[in-house]
Amino acid sequence: MLDIQKIRADFPILSEKVNGKTLVYFDNGATSQKPQVVIDAISKYYQEINANIHRGVHTLSQLATDAYEISRGKIQNHINAKFSHEVLFTSGTTFGINLVANGFTSLLKEGDEVIVSALEHHSNIVPWQMLCERTRAVLKVIPMNEKGELIMEEYDKLLSDRTKIVTVNHISNALGTVNPIKEIISKAHAVGAAVLIDGAQAVPHLRPDVQALDCDFYVFSGHKMCGPTGIGILYGKEDWLNKLPPYQGGGDMIKEVTFEKTTYAGLPFKFEAGTPNIAGGIVLGTAIDYMNEVGFENIQAQELELLEYGTKRLIEIEGLNIVGTAENKTSVISFNIKGIHPYDIGTIVDKLGIAVRTGHHCAQPIMNHFNIPGTIRASFAFYNTKEEIDAMIEAIKKAVMMLS
Missing domain, CATH: 3.40.640.10 (Type I PLP-dependent aspartate aminotransferase-like (Major domain))
Known part of the structure; x- marks a missing residue:
């Protein structure tokens, strides 16, 4: 088991404020954050x-x-x-x-x-x-x-x-x-x-x-x-x-x-x-x-737990559709909300301190297959927490209320 708070203390950027809010960084698929030792x-x-x-x-x-x-x-x-x-x-x-x-x-x-x-x-x-x-x-x-x-x-x-x-x-x-x-x-x-x-x-x-x-x-x-x-x-x-x-x-x-x-x-x-x-x-x-040193078995266990928890929480949101439901997945969830462009969701949740990716993720043929312009992508790393997922869920709900 990882001591997540000890791990998070290794990453100085995780204590930064974004738009006056504590940063929740869920764009790890684009680039990970760096520990102080690096x-x-x-x-x-x-x-x-x-x-x-x-x-x-x-x-x-x-x-x-x-x-x-x-x-x-x-x-x-x-x-x-x-x-x-x-x-x-x-x-x-x-x-x-x-x-x-x-x-x-x-x-x-x-x-x-x-x-x-x-x-x-x-x-x-x-x-x-x-x-x-x-x-x-x-x-x-x-x-x-x-x-x-x-x-x-x-x-x-x-x-x-x-x-x-x-x-x-x-x-x-x-x-x-x-x-x-x-x-x-x-x-x-x-x-x-x-x-x-x-x-x-x-x-x-x-x-x-x-x-x-x-x-x-x-x-x-x-x-x-x-x-x-x-x-x-x-x-x-x-x-x-x-x-x-x-x-x-x-x-x-x-x-x-x-x-x-x-x-x-x-x-x-x-x-x-x-x-x-x-x-x-x-x-x-x-x-x-x-x-x-963290250990890849520990990393995998933490990220799988985040994937399962994040999936469970996201599907509670009415109109939300997860894109990509493979039996064998890593800690990435791509999703859309019916009637709302992914860019609009991404822009609003950023104001609430939540960093997610929106767009086609340099994978346009995938988006063409599903006939969508893009997705909102939350990609988790081992230094992320369930509490951060909860914060993302609340931010998405606020965004949906504003855009509906």
Whole structure:
């Protein structure tokens, strides 16, 4: 059991006032809040060891390099990658997906097929559309049912020897659906296809084991799991990373440069051109340490309790409809209220200190499936409480009274 008040004391922003009200932060699906230990680690880096890495022989450069590579090792251990060089630092999930999609340009030909799902964030749709435009490959989509679950029988029908890569999210940002990715991966491998998993919404809630999953690529962002913005991870199996060409050219990703020919460095540096977000990379390790200290079993238990309680309270509101009722969900509730635009609800509850997300959540195909403009999304983290859910319910009721 978590001591929630002790946990909440770790997050200074949770004691802030918004519009004169105590902040209730339910937009964790967009970005999580940061504990003091993470905030302090950012400051500590710039105060004590700020220097460029992998380049200098001076003491600060060595200290910064060591801290950066120690963090890479922490992340390797966290996701159970086989080698540390399979862990690439990126600017975030979007960058990692684009890196892989760009690399597949040389591996696809006209008539090859790429499979995505109907539950994807735009970041896991658009790069593959661009890839298909470049290569004249065909984009296929796994459909979903009215609960917001993928229809696996239809996925089976889409797979063939033309399938070259399958790319799906682990958890839907818009609906909270947890996808059966182990089954998806196994079936894709049976036809010789690679698999990329977008884990941006999963890593705040669970520890992915990339070897147990047997995924070829796994991408996520640090800012959704108590880390800083502007840093993310692309895990790739060694064999696949060796097949892909560099995504960018520049410093640190080369072995030798002449005007006649350039040879590239080995993994992971082949994909890490230029000065990286050094502080972000180091502090992502700090954030992962913090979350592991809290314990992912504890995190899951707390968030499941919040999901069940929040669902029970929300459906008490007349005219409220929950969008996305998958059997296997994480702590995200998307909903609408009959006759009221989600933006209007979001605007009013913000005045009462409640931070929720409204709109299509960068998942327009999902909204089109349900024939709605968007939803109100409440996404809970382990530092949230039932009392905060009660405050949200009262704020929504006031908003409904004002807008009816």
